[in-house]
Amino acid sequence: MSKTVLITGCSHGGLGEAMAKVYHAKGFQVFATVRNMAKAGSLADYDGVEILELDVTSAESIRHCAQTVAKHTGGRLDVLVNNAGVNAIVPLLDASLDEAKKVYDTNVWSVVAMVQALAPMLMQAKGVVCNISSVSGEMVFAWAGVYSSSRSAGTRISETLRLEMAPLGVRVVTVILGGVQTSGNDPNNIADLELPPGSQYRKIASVIDRHKKTMVHPNKQKIDIAAKNVVDDVLNGHGIFIRRGQASTLSWLCNTFLPYRLFTWMINRECLRLKRKCQPSESARRRHVPMAEESDARIARLEDKMESLLAAMQTFTSSFGPLAEAIQPLSTSNAALENIPRTDFSARPALSSATVSTHPNPSLQSRSYAASPTASPPNQADEQLEYFRTRMLPYFPFIGLTETTTHDLRQNRPFLLRAIHTVTTLSTQERLIQVEELKRLLFTSALLEVKSSMDMLLGLLTYIAWSTDPFLGRADLVSRLMMLAISLVYDLRLFKPSSPDVQVMMAISQGEAEEPSQHLNAETLSSLLEKQRAVLACFILSSNLSSHLGRQDALNWTPRMEEALHILTLNGPCPTDKLFVSQVRLQLLKQKAENVRQLEETECAHTGTAPATISLPQLLYLKTLRRQLQELRSSFPSDLSQTAFSMTQPLNISGRLGFERLECLWQSVENIKSWLDSFGAIHCSELIGQPFHFWSQMIMSLTLLKYLSTLRDPEWDCQAVRNAVPLISTIDSMLQKLDQSRQQPELQCNDHLLHYISKLLTRCRLWAEARWDMTCPMQEANVLSARSPDATSHNSYIPDLDQIAWMQSMDLGDDQWFDEVLSIPTAFD
Template sequence: MERVRPAAGYSSTYGQACMHCYKAKCRCVPSPRADSCERCHRLRKECLPSDSARRRNAHRSEESDTRIAQLEGRIEIMLSAMQSMAGSSGSSAEILRLLDEERIPLSTSRINDTPATSISTNPSISRVPKPATDPSPMVQARIDLSSPFPYSPSPPEPSLRHAEECLEFFRSQMLPYFPFINLIPDITAWQLHQNRPFLFQAILTVTTFSTQKRLARSEGLKRILFTSALLEVQSNIDLLLGLLTYLAWSTDAFLGRADLVSRLMMLAISLVYDMRLFKPLRLDTILMMTITQGQDYGGDQNPSDETVADFMERQRAVLACFVLSSNISSHLGRIDALRWTPQMEEALRIIETNTACLPDKAFAFQVRLQLLKQKAAHIREQNEIDRSRTSTASATTSMPGLLYLKTLREQLHGLISSFPPDIVQRGAFITHAHYVELYINQLAYSISCDSPPLNLSGPRSDGGHLPGFERLKCLWGSVESIKSWLDNFHKFSPSDLVGLPFHFWSQMILCVTILKYLSVLEDPAWNRQDVRNTVDLVAAIDLMIQKLDRVGIESSLQCDDSLFKLLSKLLSKCRVWAEARLSRASQMQDVEAGVNQGADPGETSQSSSIPDIDQMMWMQSMDLENDQWFEEALNLPSPFF
């Protein structure tokens, strides 16, 4: 049947264009001769009809129209349901259920320059959601995590329901232990993904407790960070908060990736500098940058556009960067902590007086604790400088540092007594305080370690203290601090341990290490048996192993490669060594004459002193998944064993 062409001068209707016009996506206008179109006549081409091809496409178009109509109908149903449930308490859960049933894909995109909703923890939440151990089970309702970024994470996107579980678990079980973000209770995963996409990705990563799955997700997080912070040279609060979240609950330091933690911490510090959170820019700097950049430098931070919530968010971020950099500096080395400034002191004062947000009091307490620890570390640095300037380190030159450390210890006790008793997770913060006291005591010991042994008949120093007695007092103070730390640790329920940040586990390992040294320390004035009677090393390790083994059971962690399994493995191997070493030390102590003759010179030299906590570099090489690391650490006379 011959195709009916429209009149000359009028475009062909849909499906009636010739083959050449159809392929070129051009308007097909029949020529007056009616045997071809004007375009084919002008180009001197044979005008061929395309009835068969267009009929197939028309059929596909009909199917698409039908599918679109079905989807529009479902969307109408969903909108009606959402409007009818608006204001009801169970609306969110019902909407999630309908989304899963209707299988409507949620495609979200990043909203640029949209201020985030103010974010505050709700520690009073009693319901403990199931931690996100396996993000692989998928439903059709998904959050498109790849839309804001050029690189998508390696693992599949989680369902909306799963994302809500991750957010709720982070908000109720993890954030209260380091409350540097103010997540309001009613913010949803979808809203957080829109306003803080990188922070949202970091939360999904730290709430994945399987080591292998977390590593896969962290690779995707690093690709996003590399693209945003380095290729696109972005500096914004979303990147900073997400990076701090990942660092706070990172497990990389225990998996042979301490160098990565240090590098990411340096990147976070650079973001703080670049966003001018560290200190305000000088006027001459602003003028010079404006001239060289050809624009108003810093104009994106107009104070008039900043809300109170935005201001508080930035203050918490810079203080969190200080706490994490200080912890990573002392536990892993390689970097220096963010320098404390008057602007940071003012930010801390603002956080302390913020009565509208109860978690801010706990966060300010954490910052004060870390500030005392950092001041003590500064004393160690000054003492090392003084020693390098003199050929011999006398007891007299150590006294100013010892007196200052004594002042810090008194300030610490005053801070602990002022901490509000009604703060949720108070035990975790007091545990941190005991570690800070251990740090100060060990530092005082290292300063006075060159003093002669305790001799009551010897001359007093200028400060009126016996150097040997001061050293002995520091050692016993360390024993008491470790005992207090362990007593608080035993009060944690296994489900509470899941949400603790990384520095808590570093503290646990370092407490066990120092207790090992104190239990076998060879010093004329030191009674090792009193240490064992006060804190038994083997018994303490046994209790920690039991607690860690119960974490996976009572917290419903559906994985066999969590950090808690690896820490339990580490402590189990430490127990075998500790039992043999303590038994041998007891036999040597019974035979006084054989202490120096029968002992290995290398072991004697190592057990006769205790290194600074900051100088235990074995933390940088720790890899709890590597059996070779365990073999080298157990067999070689390393600082750890």
């Protein structure tokens, strides 16, 4: 039986709704309550989510809700989330006591009422109560006396419940929530401030209104990220206090380490500067103008200092976010402390000195990545690492992780561990949350702190290799991450040894050479091979992205890389090094063929002529490459033939004549057939672990097959292509294999990559079935030509892949993209 959760306050656009979706994605039966059923939003469309109408201030409504839940669950409830709350921004002198009591009824007493009503079910399940409070309960804000005091009281109630329910087997946690982007915080959804006619604050009503509409605190965390973090922390038992949202940790730091009056002044300084506007006496202000100006100057100087202090503290919490998240109030239980990353204050010097990636002690590198706020619990982290090592890495084995443990990675390669957690998250919705955290760490380390480390490079390459972004409308992100990885290769000087002048400059500026001999002598074989695999992997990925997206050039092949390949060939200690070497050599042949094509295009551009024929040296070179390709393929053992595949790109042959052109065209058909045969030989359980370039080649193969099957040329036999590799039956067999793969237990979500690939193939098949004339391709060409004057020119040549618009804009998660692309009658693009 699936676990159950009841969440109050699930109106559309709020944190409750976002948490309900996260719990639902984790397999929970969700009871989402709203006060107004019209505000349920999209939750009603989710199977496994029950929408209940509930007024948390009504005892009768709570009783009826508890009865409904008990009827559905058999008297058990695993998680209760008291999320319902209301805001109130008004000066205390103008506050209505009746309205203030309503705020307390919702923010304080409803927590007690809900726990009282559901306690038997919680005790039956040994469940968890999660009470959502706010950083406002820790601060003294002007104009927010009613709201902040209710949150402070709610926190105390939650803490008391924790003590009283622990003997009953129920765990109670308190969430101190910072700034989060919800519909309730949207200024457009907040009514204007209304003050009574006699209010002392009417002159500054606009300022108070800005506070009410949260416009003074514009920086807020995305709601999906906050919800995912809170749910993970609750389920994983991360302490009795959970701090999530913008400035939640900063609030505790300031409350703990700054004097009370100073902190209160800092967060209310705008209000204090307005105090003279509330004074009615104009003459009194004139008498004290000199004193006021001097006071203003002192305040301005103090503000400058405090701004510097705040900036420093914010830099501290962003740069050492994991450490700050680990610092919890002193009341945190020992059990909670065991889940906190083992990073103490004595490690701070190592943190600051870890910016030099060539440090001889790898354990001192990149400590600032340690355990991010969304880090996985120990058991889950071990499972993800094992899944990556056994189900994904074998198909692109550029890292040696044979005996590496999660603990080892957390200590020495924390960013790589974060990337592994991201790529092993198969649900697209959940992965997006992980990606945001990964991007934040990258931005902080690579741009703000300007670090370069092997940890960062390996993590980047891991994410790029198994990224789904190019297929989901985020090709720009992968392209830019690839450029960052290439820049790290250059920064770490992995592509070639340092020249003498660089070593001299490093010795002058930093007191030692960049690659001193003692470091080289101390460098282990494992570290050397790790760097060599990384630079070779960077070459493969950049070459594939270059051909697939056309937005950047591949990493240049250098003699140092050739040496690295030779060393791995002779001395690779990992069993998978032989496969990785074969993949590199295949990609190198493909890139060399691409370089020939680019050279030819450059020569034609200079001379202003069409590529009527290929030069004799280029032809001989291509023949040599083709022979090397055949030799390499024939050298593959049977256990490598299914994974060490590649497809050479067809040259730009649109202007060539005669046998040479036809030979190239038919070679492309043979290449596609060879790739599809390799695809058919792969077991369905192995598809989910394939890297990005596998799926890229699959889409390229089908695209080129479509062009070769419809190429309008009197010398080209389209029917022969269709007989050799029939498009529709090929799609059918691929769909069948994908459907079998989707039965794997880890693919029970409906937003994984294979789901989207199947969607693409299904739509392509419908397109082909509606427009395909298997018996008379030339008749089809004539009909299409009559319909569209552009059809003849379109189907008379094969464009470069980076010129096919639909491949550049691919978004398999967007139905509108499918309609725009596959509704065109003449071609995919």
